[in-house]
Amino acid sequence: QVQFVESGGGLVQPGGSLRLSCAASGFILDYYAIGWFRQAPGKEREGVSCISSSDGMTYYADSVKGRFAISVDAAKNTVYLQMNSLKPEDTAVYYCAARDLFCGTSPDEYDYWGQGTQVTVSS
Secondary structure, eight states, X not given: OXXXXXXXXXXXXXXXXXXXXXXXXXXXXXXXXXXXXXXXXXXXXXXXXXXXXXXXXXEEOTTTTTTEEEEEXXXXXXXXXXXXXXXXXXXXXXXXXXXXXXXXSSGGGOOEEOOOEEEEXXX
């Protein structure tokens, strides 16, 4: 059974950092692309970042470039999203998701989803 367990969300002040974790079970990350998405209240789910485990390619939304970094720990079958210089507009529920081999741009292209973790950036 494919499952994700997400963790690392919380409340942080503007300018602060958080690291989100997405631990996968039931499949090996080597053959999948893992994306991070977020959804703020009243807004559509949007792509934040993605890593294609097969070739190591990474992608970032313009709004997070230079501030967020995605990485994979194959030994732990876990994907991380390091978030630095956080802004109030980063506040959202963050989800990790998986699809075969290569990154996709739309949430509809992803087959497996985590339960989400809340990130709140506020003073």
